[in-house]
Amino acid sequence: MSYTTAFNKVRQAIQGAVKGSGVVVSLAEGGAIGGASPKNIVNRITRGGQGGVQIEQSMKARAAYAAPIALAVAGVIAAL
Numbered sequence: 162m163s164y165t166t167a168f169n170k171v172r173q174a175i176q177g178a179v180k181g182s183g184v185v186v187s188l189a190e191g192g193a194i195g196g197a198s199p200k201n202i203v204n205r206i207t208r209g210g211q212g213g214v215q216i217e218q219s220m221k222a223r224a225a226y227a228a229p230i231a232l233a234v235a236g237v238i239a240a241l
Contacts (some may be wrong), residue, residue: 164197164212167241171214174233184222214238 168188174220175184189195198204203213214234 165238167212168214170237171216171234174237175230178229178233179222179226184219184225184226189217191226200222 172186179186184206190197192198193200195201197211199210201213203215204211205213207213215228216234218227218230233238
């Protein structure tokens with residue numbers, strides 16, 4: 162499975178966890194230390210230097226959906 166496919170599965174899982182809440186879920190790409198950059202700390206600590214997952218959450222998402230988001234992401238990772 163490609164990283165893009167895996168990231169899209171994570172995005173879709175989080176969207177399902179916050180469905181109907183108004184919380185926006187998106188993939189961030191590009192930038193000096195963007196998600197795919199080898200300079201991003203989440204990639205520097207992975208095997209092969211790529212494929213790390215960094216999730217940034219609004220206060221609303223963190224306060225109301227922390228557990229559902231974590232379970233959604235864990236479900237995707239467990240299935241890889």
